[in-house]
Amino acid sequence: MENLKNKVWFVTGASKGLGLTLVKRLLNDGYQVAATSRTIKSLVNEVGEQSENFLPLEVDIVNEQSVKIAVAKAIQHFKTIDVVVNNAGYGQIGTIEELSNEEVRSNYDVNVFGLLNVTRQVLPHLRANKSGHIFNISSIGGFVGSFAAWGIYCSTKFAVAGLTEALAVEAKPFGVNVTLVYPGYFRTSFLSKDSVLAPKNPIDDYLEARQSQTAHQNEIDGNQPGDPDKAINVLIEMSKEQNPPLHLFLGQDAYDISKNKLEEVSSQLENWKNYTCANR
Template sequence: MSNNKVWLVTGASKGLGLTLVKQLLNEGHQVAATSRNLDDLSKAVNYTGNEFLPLAVDLKSEESVAEAIKKTVDWFGKIDVVVNNAGYGQAGGLEELSDEEARGNFEVNVFGSLNIIRHALPHLRSQKSGHIFNIASIGGFTGAFPAFGIYCATKFAVAGFTESLATEVAPFGIKATVVYPGYFRTNFLTSDSLGLPKNPIAAYQNVREVQQAHENAINGNQPGDPEKAIQVIMQMAAEPEAPVHLFLGQDAYDLAYQKMEVIKNDLEKWKPVITSTGFDHAG
C-alpha cells in the first residue's frame, strides 16, 4: 500500500530534497519534484520512467505553483505526501541585512511553502487524506545563532504555521509535520545555497566568526547522514500517528533541550512578575 503513494517534493535538485526523491523512486513511489531549473533537476535525479515527473517551478509565483499542482494531479491522479523542502540560508546580522535581502529569504522559505500548501490542500481535502511535511531547521526552534537571525525567523514562521495547519486540517484526515534537521552533510552551506550579506559591518565580529565557521569549518563536516534523515521522514509518512514536531539528529535533539531549559529558567526566575498582571479581585 505504501508503495502506491504520490509524493510532491520541492527543492529537489540538491540536498535533502534530492536524496529524498532518489530514495522514493528506488522504493517504488511516484514522485513529482520541483526545481527552478528543469535540466539541473533531471540530471541530478537521472531517472527515466513514468513514476517521475520533474517540474520547473517558481515558488514565488502562485500561477507557477498552481500549474505544477495541476500537472501532478493530472499525471498521477492524486497527491498523498507534500514535502516543502525548498529554501536557502541567509547569513548576516540583522543590522547588516537589507530589507530586500530579508524579504527575499521570507519569499522562498515561507511564502513559497504557503503557495504550495494553498494549492495542494483542495486535493488533499477532497480525498480526505494526506500528509504535509514542512522542512524547517533546528534554527526554527532556537534562534541563538549570530548571523542567522533572518534565516531563523523564516524557519520559526514555518514551525508556527505548521502547528496551526496541523489543527486546521486534522478534521479532514490530513496530517502536518514540521521537521527540524540539525546539521546534515549536504551542499546547504555552499555558495549557491547560502546568501551572504551585501553590506557587512566590521564591528560584528561574532557574526563574521559564525558565518565563516558555517562556510568553512562546518561545511563538509556535518555529523548528520542525509540518507538516514530521509529514512526517518519516509517512516513518519507511513505512521498513523505521526508527530507534529520531528527533530532530526543528535545535535537537533540536544539544542532543543537547551532551548527548553532556557525558557523554563526564564519562566521560573521571573514567575512572580509574570503572574502579577491580573486584575486584583480582593475586596
C-alpha cells in the same frame, strides 16, 4: 502491506540537499514522485528523465501561478498527491543590521511565502481526498534563534513553525497529517555558495557574525555530523504512521540544542513566575 506504487510524493527543492536525497530514495523504493526545482535541467541531471514514476517540474515557488500549474500537472500525471514535502529554501547569512530590506524580503519570499503557495495549492486536493501528509521543513534555527548572523534566516523558519502549528489544527478534521521538521546539521549542499547567501554589505564590527560566516562557509560545510540518508529514512517512516508527530527533530545536535532551550525557558518561566502572574 502498503502498496508503495500507489503513494505519490510532491517534493519541492528537489535538485539538491535533503530534497534530492529523498527523491532518489523514494524512486528506488518504488514510490511515485513529482519533484520541483527552478530548472528542469537540474532535476534531469541529478535524477533522470521523466518516467511513469518520476515527474520533474520547473517551478518558481514564489510565483503562485507557477505552483498552481505544477500541482495540476502532478495530479494529471499521477491522478493524486499523497505526501507533500515543502523543502525548498535557502540560507541567508547576515546580522539584523547589515541585511538590506531586499535581502530580507527575498529570504522570506522563498522560505515562507513559497511554502505557503505550495500549501494553498495542494490543500484543496488533500482536503477532498480526506487524507494526506504535509511535511514542512523548518530548521533547528526555527526553534532556537540564538545564532549570530542567522537571525533573519531563523526568523523565516520560526514563521514556518508558527504557520505549521496552525495548519496542523486546521487540516486535522480532513484527515490530513502535518509534521514540522527541525533538522540539525546534515551533510548536504545547504552551506554551498548556491544555497546560502552572504550579506552584500557586511559590517566588520560584528566579529562573532563574521566568525560564524567563515566557519559555516569554510569549515562546517561538508563536515556536518548528520547522515542525510538516516534523515530520509525517518521521513519515510513518519509518512507511514497513522498518528505522526507534529514536532519532529532530526539529528543529535537538534535534540541537544532544543533540549537546552526547553530547560532554559522552563527555568526562566518558573524564576519569574511572580512577575508573570502579577496581574492576578
